[in-house]
Amino acid sequence: MKFDISYTFDALPRLFEGALVTLQISLLGIALSLCLATGLTLVREATGWTWAHRMLAVYISFIRGTPLLVQIFLIFYVSPVIGLDIGPFLAGILAITLNSAAFVVEILRGGLASVPKGQFEAARALGLNGWVLWGKVILPQTFIASVPALVNEYTQVLKATALLSTITIVELMRVSQQIYTRNYHPVEVLTGTFLMYFVMCFAVSRAAAQLETRMKRRQA
Amino acid sequence: MGLELSIFIDYGPRILVGFWLTIKIVVLAIAIGLPLGVFLALARRSRLALLRFAATAFIEVFRNTPFIIQVFLIYYVLPFYGLRLPAEQVGVLALAAFGSAYFAEVIRGGIEAMPAGQLESAHAIGMSETQAMRYVVLPQAVGVILPPLTNQMLSLIKESAILSTITVQEMTMTALRIQGETFRPFEAFIMIALLYWLLNEVVAIGMRRLERGLTRKTPRSTTLKVEGGR
Numbered sequence: 001m002k003f004d005i006s007y008t009f010d011a012l013p014r015l016f017e018g019a020l021v022t023l024q025i026s027l028l029g030i031a032l033s034l035c036l037a038t039g040l041t042l043v044r045e046a047t048g049w050t051w052a053h054r055m056l057a058v059y060i061s062f063i064r065g066t067p068l069l070v071q072i073f074l075i076f077y078v079s080p081v082i083g084l085d086i087g088p089f090l091a092g093i094l095a096i097t098l099n100s101a102a103f104v105v106e107i108l109r110g111g112l113a114s115v116p117k118g119q120f121e122a123a124r125a126l127g128l129n130g131w132v133l134w135g136k137v138i139l140p141q142t143f144i145a146s147v148p149a150l151v152n153e154y155t156q157v158l159k160a161t162a163l164l165s166t167i168t169i170v171e172l173m174r175v176s177q178q179i180y181t182r183n184y185h186p187v188e189v190l191t192g193t194f195l196m197y198f199v200m201c202f203a204v205s206r207a208a209a210q211l212e213t214r215m216k217r218r219q220a
Numbered sequence: 221m222g223l224e225l226s227i228f229i230d231y232g233p234r235i236l237v238g239f240w241l242t243i244k245i246v247v248l249a250i251a252i253g254l255p256l257g258v259f260l261a262l263a264r265r266s267r268l269a270l271l272r273f274a275a276t277a278f279i280e281v282f283r284n285t286p287f288i289i290q291v292f293l294i295y296y297v298l299p300f301y302g303l304r305l306p307a308e309q310v311g312v313l314a315l316a317a318f319g320s321a322y323f324a325e326v327i328r329g330g331i332e333a334m335p336a337g338q339l340e341s342a343h344a345i346g347m348s349e350t351q352a353m354r355y356v357v358l359p360q361a362v363g364v365i366l367p368p369l370t371n372q373m374l375s376l377i378k379e380s381a382i383l384s385t386i387t388v389q390e391m392t393m394t395a396l397r398i399q400g401e402t403f404r405p406f407e408a409f410i411m412i413a414l415l416y417w418l419l420n421e422v423v424a425i426g427m428r429r430l431e432r433g434l435t436r437k438t439p440r441s442t443t444l445k446v447e448g449g450r
Contacts, residue, residue: 077405
């Protein structure tokens with residue numbers, strides 16, 4: 001067989017649509033993950049609930065110790081059995097969010113560590129506490145310090161969404177599978193898909209690297 | 221529906237067979253991927269522009285695409301060019317190629333984290349090249365490289381689950397089959413999740429011990445962060 005590039009070109013319009021879905025899902029995933037991780041960070045850093053801290057540690061260890069694919073299957077196949085009919089899309093978003101949040105919590109921990117102690121002391125000396133202390137003083141600085149790592153995390157989420165093809169979500173990977181099961185030219189179609197993922201991920205990870213050097217320069 | 225404990229007893233042995241294949245695949249992938257990673261790391265620092273470019277392209281391409289599509293592409297490309305291999309071997313090759321790109325970055329980072337003065341000082345006090353490597357550079361580099369290398373190995377264990385999509389009969393595939401036969405997804409998937417978790421912790425603890433034994437009192441100067449898969 002010869003590589004016939006016309007099959008790649010024919011597939012392109014539909015692959016673009018798939019890529020758009022991939023971008024939407026991944027952006028939704030990272031946004032939800034950031035919200036969840038911020039909440040979990042507040043629980044860990046601003047409360048003295050030891051039982052919650054312990055559960056959080058187990059959650060992070062479980063997520064980091066098991067394959068994302070298995071987490072996706074757990075949520076997708078188990079939710080209808082326990083009476084939650086949430087469908088593949090919600091199950092997929094939930095799995096991606098729960099997975100990414102465990103990593104984002106660790107990123108935010110790093111960002112928080114870079115906020116000088118004097119910020120806490122100064123804010124407390126001014127009489128700030130609770131929501132004002134965290135929401136207006138500490139968290140904004142934590143987020144800014146975490147930006148490069150968070151952009152990097154986005155590439156991870158972008159790649160992770162390809163696994164959702166296994167639970168029938170029609171994103172880029174699934175679209176390409178639909179095309180080549182019909183025209184029997186998997187190599188040509190998958191090459192197009194491969195390049196599309198590469199362009200998206202490479203652009204984002206280059207941006208992350210540049211942000212990191214720029215922020216280092218600013219600190220120096 | 222309650223928990224059906226008999227599933228664990230009836231299907232446990234089959235899961236363990238899959239678990240064993242998962243371990244075999246990951247060990248083989250590391251055995252192939254680690255030397256390839258060393259080669260790529262050195263090639264990326266080579267003076268030959270062509271070699272440098274080829275290594276950089278390989279590393280960036282494998283790091284910036286989802287593993288699942290790498291697996292599918294390799295699975296279909298090999299027979300396309302006349303190479304017919306069993307799915308298991310395709311899986312090992314794909315995992316090794318994926319791993320080598322990340323191993324290369326870890327190793328390159330370790331080499332670059334070493335201050336040039338270390339080698340120069342070793343020469344200055346009369347050490348030969350091999351002595352300097354053996355007593356000065358390597359012991360320090362190991363401390364820098366081992367933790368991210370461990371993370372990378374752990375991520376290969378997790379990525380190996382994706383090989384189930386090309387019909388490799390490893391642990392995740394086995395669980396998928398069992399849930400299809402029994403309609404007991406929770407029991408099937410929680411069983412393998414716990415085994416992956418266990419394997420992950422055992423390897424992590426083992427590598428931490430090894431690291432402590434190897435590095436002894438050398439201070440860890442930098443920690444590298446290279447992220448693998450999920």
